[in-house]
Amino acid sequence: MELEFEKPIVALEKKLAGMKDIAKDSDVDVSEAIKTLESKIRTLKKETFHNLTRWQRVQLSRHPERPYALDYIYEMSNDFVELHGDRTVADDKAMIGGFADLDGQTFMIIGQQKGRNTKDRQYRNFGMANPEGYRKALRLMKLAEKFNKPIVTLIDTPGAFPGLEAEERGQGEAIARNLKEMFMLKVPVICIVIGEGASGGALGIAIGDKVLMLENTWYSVISPESCSSILWRSWDFKEQAAEALRLTGKDMTELGLVDGIINEPLGGAHTDMKGMAKILKKTILSETQTLLKMKPAKRIESRIEKFCSMGVFKG
Structure with a gap:
């Protein structure tokens, strides 16, 4: 496609x-x-x-052949042990995570997972996690902290699941608790937007020492379509909304909301998944080595300072 x-x-x-x-098939020299x-x-x-325009990058981030979290995990790691359940309600299939071996170093990798076909998309709830997904993510982060293992989160969601049952089970509280607890994690935390980074659904696993975006991804409080429907009562103005939202990696870096951009193969990550996975692994290992040189207290202090300074204007 x-x-x-x-x-x-x-x-x-x-x-x-x-x-x-x-x-x-012929002797013609062409x-x-x-x-x-x-x-x-x-x-x-x-x-x-x-x-590319901002809207075109949004389209690329949703390309049906684009690699998802598990694609990267299995390609990057020599061994991956997936862990399940939040120990309270259920195992959310939209949020995956477990210990992975990257070139001999153990990481806790957590990510939002979408599906390839209709059945798989329903199974993964279209990558939209319920409260138990965020509670599972936090449980795994705490487990990583206990064993002193760095954490990597792979963000790719159109948002947290907005259903009534999710709100009844405490969707807002689950995301808010993740934000609070992630600030205080003693181990290095690297967060990478690999596709869509929408609203609190993305932010719930995006508080880290380093927050990075792949080249053709977006990160915003709202999707262009939803923004268009609110402002213009129609999805027809999604391209204008994307421009106004300034949601690309370049925009986010200029605004100081993310720490950098990871370049993709020409044509997008889906054109060379193995090559993209190599770039991703190299970035994770390099950033981790830098973060491990800092003391845990210093990492926590820097993490808090980074996020608290966002949106602050100094005249």
Whole structure:
């Protein structure tokens, strides 16, 4: 499946495939034409993906082939032991987590998981966690702290589940408790937005020493569609809403709300999942080594100071 802005690239790639078939099945020399077309495709890709609008990056973050949390975990780790349940209500399938071995170092990796097909999406509740999901995440964080293991969270959610039953079981309280407790964790905490980072649903696992975003992701208090429906009573203005929200990694970095951007392979993470996983693992290991050089008390102090300074204007 290609997105609207990808169609010119896909058309050229189909033409290139046709040329290669001709070269394979006949004696016609089209090597120069192939080189020219390959160069044209590379140039068009660079121009397209380096100049995406905010709404186009939102679309890429939702690409149906984009890697999800478990895809990265299984690709990055030599061994992953998933842990289940919040020890109170249930095991939320939208929130996954467990101990993972990354090049001989043990991490607690927690993430929001979406589904690939209709059945899997329903099983994962479309990546929207209930209160028990956030309580499970906190239980796993406390377990990591007990065994002195760094924590990595992979954020990819359209928001916390907004159903009545979720509110009855304390959705707001569960997220608020996570925010409070994550500030005080004694181990390094790295939070990475790998897809959608919407509202409190994302923030519930996003208080960390380092908060990073993949290049084609977004992080905001509200989705462009919901913003458009509130302001204009219609989803038709979602592109304008995306521009106004300033929700991309570049925007968030400029505003001081995240610590950096992790570049994706040209065309998006879905075009080279293995390559993206390597980049992600390298970033996690590098950032962890830096954070481990700090004393726990200093990390906590810096974490609190970083978030408390957000939104503060100094004249």
